[in-house]
Amino acid sequence: HNERRPEACPECGTLDHLVACGPGVERIAEEVVAHFPDARTIVLSSDLLGGVRRLRLELEAVANGEADIVIGTQLVAKGHNFPGMTLVGVVDADLGLANGDPRAAERTFQLLSQVTGRAGRTGKKSLGLLQTYQPDHPVMRAIVSGDSEAFYEREIAERERAGLPPFGRLAGIIVSAATRAEAESHARGLRRAAPQASDLFVLGPAEAPLSLIGGRHRFRLLVQGERRADMQGFIRAMLAEGPKLRGSVRVQVDIDPQSFL
Structure with a gap:
């Protein structure tokens, strides 16, 4: 099912003012700065102005403790070590479950494990927060419980029942x-x-x-x-x-x- 975007707002009738407005890193950064104006905030994204060189400098700044709040895309989950980080929040944590990829649950579990694992790597008390519309989904339950073995056993059984690879x-x-x-x-x-x-x-x-x-x-x-x-x-x-x-x-x-x- 699909519907065309209306040319006018159905509530007030204003023309040409309906635009996509999702929880992108730039918008989240605007709200963070409004709530925490004194915090040092860094935005990490692969499409940053300045390219790879600027991104490398920003990552070094985070690793050196020069930022209080880091806002980023999936990029922040991939192989970086932020020793001072003790709190991680994921917006729309179940977004990856809403596509036709048979490996969606596995990929989402892997990504969430990586990104929440950024916190508390040096043994400090840490906390991970996941925003989800499906708190009872097996992926979310596995992340909260930390029981990766149970998750993969269930995933294997589901794939075998559906005849998906490797079965x-x-x-x-x-x-x-x-x-x-x-x-x-x-x-x-x-x-x-x-x-x-x-x-x-x-x-x-x-x-x-x-x-x-x-x-x-x-x-x-x-x-x-x-x-x-x-x-x-x-x-x-x-x-x-x-x-x-x-x-x-x-x-x-x-x-x-x-x-x-």
């Missing part, structure tokens, strides 16, 4: 084109050309989560099957029987994909 096979087929109609038409043609098989089936096509990249519209099909299924042969036959590449259409095949975007 089954997956292949992603991305169809892209200069227009949405071209991409969708070709993807539907491939779906119709899929051979009959008892151990393999096709999901889609549907718009890819990143539906427009570099001016090209993208549709995705997902082939799922048993571990011993002839995935390559199935896709080879599907491509051979499907519509021929014309115009701006391109087809990309990804066996056992690591990304579902």
